[in-house]
Amino acid sequence: MSHLIPQFDPAELLWWVFASLAVGGGIGMITRKNPIASLLFLVLSFFSLAAIYVLLQAHFIAAIQIIVYAGAIMVLFLFVIMLLNLGHDYQSDLRGGLWIIWGFTLAGIIGFVLTRIFAVGDAAVTGRGGIVIDQSVRELNAVGAIADPLFREFLIPFELTSILLLVAIIGAVLLAKRRV
Amino acid sequence: MVELSLVLSAILFSIGIAGVVVRRNAIILFMCIELMLNAANLAFVAFSRMVGIEGQVFVFFVMTVAAAEAAVGLAIVISIFRHTETVDMKNFNLLRW
Numbered sequence: 314m315s316h317l318i319p320q321f322d323p324a325e326l327l328w329w330v331f332a333s334l335a336v337g338g339g340i341g342m343i344t345r346k347n348p349i350a351s352l353l354f355l356v357l358s359f360f361s362l363a364a365i366y367v368l369l370q371a372h373f374i375a376a377i378q379i380i381v382y383a384g385a386i387m388v389l390f391l392f393v394i395m396l397l398n399l400g401h402d403y404q405s406d407l408r409g410g411l412w413i414i415w416g417f418t419l420a421g422i423i424g425f426v427l428t429r430i431f432a433v434g435d436a437a438v439t440g441r442g443g444i445v446i447d448q449s450v451r452e453l454n455a456v457g458a459i460a461d462p463l464f465r466e467f468l469i470p471f472e473l474t475s476i477l478l479l480v481a482i483i484g485a486v487l488l489a490k491r492r493v
Numbered sequence: 494m495v496e497l498s499l500v501l502s503a504i505l506f507s508i509g510i511a512g513v514v515v516r517r518n519a520i521i522l523f524m525c526i527e528l529m530l531n532a533a534n535l536a537f538v539a540f541s542r543m544v545g546i547e548g549q550v551f552v553f554f555v556m557t558v559a560a561a562e563a564a565v566g567l568a569i570v571i572s573i574f575r576h577t578e579t580v581d582m583k584n585f586n587l588l589r590w
Binding site (some may be wrong): 322324325326332335336340342343352355358365368371373378385386394396399405412413415416417419420427428431435441442446448449458459466470474478480482485486488489491 | 500565571
């Protein structure tokens with residue numbers, strides 16, 4: 314009798330819930346006229362992505378996603394929208410008919426090609442990295458498992474990242490200043 | 494779930510492309526670019542289930558680039574807004590051929 318009941322995996326069900334929330338948030342973002350509504354849909358999409366990272370056993374990335382993306386970067390966008398007083402501007406900014414057809418055709422082609430490239434799932438490859446990650450997380454905890462390669466193999470890219478942030482800070486201050 | 498996450502990242506990336514082409518509001522364009530970067534992050538995390546922890550390390554670098562891009566891009570939007578009093582892309586033709 315039990316073989317008649319399909320195998321039910323709660324993680325799979327949660328994955329579908331959060332994946333549809335992420336896609337719904339993305340579609341809501343590109344269709345809302347109000348920029349603030351758009352931004353809140355994008356935050357919904359980011360939170361769902363954080364939940365999907367948890368389901369993929371990337372717990373630290375999920376925390377960073379909520380703190381940095383949904384917290385810091387989205388608040389920066391919200392600040393700019395409110396600073397420029399765009400929140401009550403409800404006139405549509407959609408492009409004309411040909412642009413919409415062109416946009417969705419391009420998106421469809423690229424989405425189809427990416428799906429075909431990604432869908433070559435090799436069962437032998439799948440899971441091997443997962444085993445390595447799970448063992449590393451057991452030994453070093455969730456943060457240490459990422460910090461260990463970050464400060465050994467990727468030390469120079471990590472330090473270059475700080476130069477990138479310095480350039481971005483100087484650029485942002487210089488551009489947003491009134492008089493140079 | 495890993496292959497499905499890769500398909501989800503392709504779908505989110507194409508939603509971002511559709512948004513960039515269809516909308517004219519510069520701030521919403523930046524949001525679409527953030528969504529595309531997030532799709533790339535999701536692909537990195539999904540691939541890290543196949544090949545190892547390096548995928549999750551790369552998500553860090555992508556997030557740094559996203560933060561720098563948001564800061565500089567929004568500063569450009571603010572400085573253009575001072576001149577044109579709008580964030581509509583049809584008025585941003587300073588560097589157009």
